[in-house]
Amino acid sequence: xxxxxxxxxxxxxxxxxxxxxxxxxxxxxxxxxxxxxxxxxxxxxxxxxxxxxxxxxxxxxxxxxxxxxxxxxxxxxxxxxxxxxxxxxxxxxxxxxxxxxxxxxxxxxxxxxxxxxxxxxxxxxxxxxxxxxxxxxxxxxxxxxxxxxxxxxxxxxxxxxxxxxxxxxxxxxxxxxxxxxxxxxxxxxxxxxxxxxxxxxxxxxxxxxxxxxxxxxxxxxxxxxxxxxxxxxxxxxxxxxxxxxxxxxxxxxxxxxxxxxxxxxxxxxxxxxxxxxxxxxxxxxxxxxxxxxxxxxxxxxxxxxxxxxxxxxxxxxxxxxxxxxxxxxxxxxxxxxxxxxxxxxxxxxxxxxxxxxxxxxxxxxxxxxxxxxxxxxxxxxxxxxxxxxxxxxxxxxxxxxxxxxxxxxxxxxxxxxxxxxxxxxx
Numbered sequence: 001x002x003x004x005x006x007x008x009x010x011x012x013x014x015x016x017x018x019x020x021x022x023x024x025x026x027x028x029x030x031x032x033x034x035x036x037x038x039x040x041x042x043x044x045x046x047x048x049x050x051x052x053x054x055x056x057x058x059x060x061x062x063x064x065x066x067x068x069x070x071x072x073x074x075x076x077x078x079x080x081x082x083x084x085x086x087x088x089x090x091x092x093x094x095x096x097x098x099x100x101x102x103x104x105x106x107x108x109x110x111x112x113x114x115x116x117x118x119x120x121x122x123x124x125x126x127x128x129x130x131x132x133x134x135x136x137x138x139x140x141x142x143x144x145x146x147x148x149x150x151x152x153x154x155x156x157x158x159x160x161x162x163x164x165x166x167x168x169x170x171x172x173x174x175x176x177x178x179x180x181x182x183x184x185x186x187x188x189x190x191x192x193x194x195x196x197x198x199x200x201x202x203x204x205x206x207x208x209x210x211x212x213x214x215x216x217x218x219x220x221x222x223x224x225x226x227x228x229x230x231x232x233x234x235x236x237x238x239x240x241x242x243x244x245x246x247x248x249x250x251x252x253x254x255x256x257x258x259x260x261x262x263x264x265x266x267x268x269x270x271x272x273x274x275x276x277x278x279x280x281x282x283x284x285x286x287x288x289x290x291x292x293x294x295x296x297x298x299x300x301x302x303x304x305x306x307x308x309x310x311x312x313x314x315x316x317x318x319x320x321x322x323x324x325x326x327x328x329x330x331x332x333x334x335x336x337x338x339x340x341x342x343x344x345x346x347x348x349x350x351x352x353x354x355x356x357x358x359x360x361x362x363x364x365x366x367x368x369x370x371x372x373x374x375x376x377x378x379x380x381x382x383x384x385x386x387x388x389x390x391x392x393x394x395x396x397x398x399x400x401x402x403x404x405x406x407x408x409x410x411x412x413x414x415x416x417x418x419x420x421x422x423x424x425x426x
Contacts, residue, residue, distance in 0.1 A: 002018045002021055003015075003017070014096050014128040014141070017142070018128060018142050022047065022128075023047045023094065024049070024096045024098055024130065025051055025096070026038075027050075027098075028050040029237060030160060030164070030240045030241075033156060033264060034050050035050070036156035036159065036191065043196065044149050048098070051088075052243075053080060053083065053243075054242070058076060058080045058083045059398060060079070061083045062075035063398055064079075066079070067114075070367060071366060072244070072365035072366040072368075073237035073368070076244055077237070078114060078115050078118050082118060085124060095127060096127065096128045097128070098130050098132055099111050099115050100131075101132060130142075132145070151201060152195055152201065154302075155191075155195070158206070159209070159213070161264055162210060164261060166217040169317065170220050170222060171253065172224075172257070174222055175221040175222060176221065187212075187217075191209060206302065206305065207309065210306060214310070214312075214315075228258070229257065230257045230413070231357045231360040232259060232261045232361050233262065233363070234362050235368050235371040239363050244363075246402045246406075248363070248409075252409075255410065257359075262348050262351075265299065266325060266348070269299050272299065273296055273326075274335075275288065275292045276289055300321060304321060307319065307320075317355070325351055328347050328351055328354065329350070332346055332347075333346055337374060342370065349382055350382065353389050358386065358388050359391075359413070360390070360391045361392055362375045364393050364394065366398070367397075376393040379393060391412075392408055392409060
C-alpha cells in the first residue's frame, strides 16, 4: 500500500506511487466530451474512471456529508464520489478523487474543501483528492496537467461539441434506434486513434476530421418531419449532466421533440474573456490582458472552423460564435455579470430565440444565486422583448421530485405544440 504523504499544511498528497496503484474517480458532466477525456488521461498513464452512476443513494450520501446550504451540484458531485467508494466495488485504500478547481467565485472554489470535509466526516480522510486547476492553487507530485494532455483536451472539447451538436440533430429522427449512439462511438474511437498517432491535432487535420464526423452522421438513416425544437440552458452542471437534470435531454427526446444544447466551447471562451475584461473593469497587468486575448483568438479560430464545417454540410444547423452571443447581451447585462455562467446564460437564451428555438428549459440548481439572477431573473425581460418565447425555469434541488419537474416541462411542450399548430394554420 502506498505511503500517505502530507505537505506542510497537512494536506494529503497524491504521490507518484499512488499514480501507479490508485484508481482515480471523477464526476462526469458531458458524456460525449468526458468519454474522450477519460481515454486521454488513461493513455497518459492514469487509471481514471469517469462516473456515470445514478440512483437515490448518491443524493443520500451528498445530503449526509455536505451541508444543506451548499449548492445542489456540490451535493450531487460529492455524493456521487463518496457513493462510488462505498458501493462501487473499489478498494477505498486504493482510490483517489478528481475535482475541478478554477479559482473563481462560489462553487468553483468551494468544491475542493467541501469534498475534503465530507471525506473526513465519512471516515475517508485517507483518500487523496486531486485538484484539477490551471492556476497553480494546488500541486500533487503524482499528477500533472502536461501540455500534451491539455492540447488533447482542447481537441476533445471541440470534437465533443461537434458530435453533440450533430448527434442531437440526428437522434430524434433515426430510423433504427441506437444508430446515432453507434455512430458517435465509432467517431470517438476514430478520433482517439488519430490522437494516439499524433494526428488530428492541427488546424488542417481538425477541419478534415470535422468533415469526416459530419459525413458519418449524415449517413445515419433518418425519417419524419421536423420536430419541435427545445433549447436547454442553465447552470453548467445541471445543463449538461444527466445526473444533475434527471436525464433531461433523453426525457425531451421521449416527448417527441428535438433537444438543442449549446456547446461547451462558448463557456470556455467566456471564462477566458472574463480574465481579459477584468483588466478593463478593475485594473491589472496589460500582459495578462494580451495573453487572454491570444487565447480567445486561438479558441475562436477553432470554433469558427466547427461552425464553417456545419454550414458546408448543407444538412446541419450551425450555431453562432462567441462574438454573436456577446453582441446579443448588449442592453441586457454588462460584462461585469460573470459569476457562474453570468451573462452567457442570458445570451444563450437570446441566441436560441434568434435561431428559431423559442422553446427553452432553463435549469436552475438550488444554491446558485448568480444563475437564478441571469436565468430565471431575466425571463420576464426576454418575454417582454420576444412575446412568442416559451421559457420555463426548472428548479433542481434535493427536495424537488422528478415528476413535478417533468410535468412543468410537459406544460411548456404543450404550449409549444399549440403555437406550432396555430402557425401552421395561418
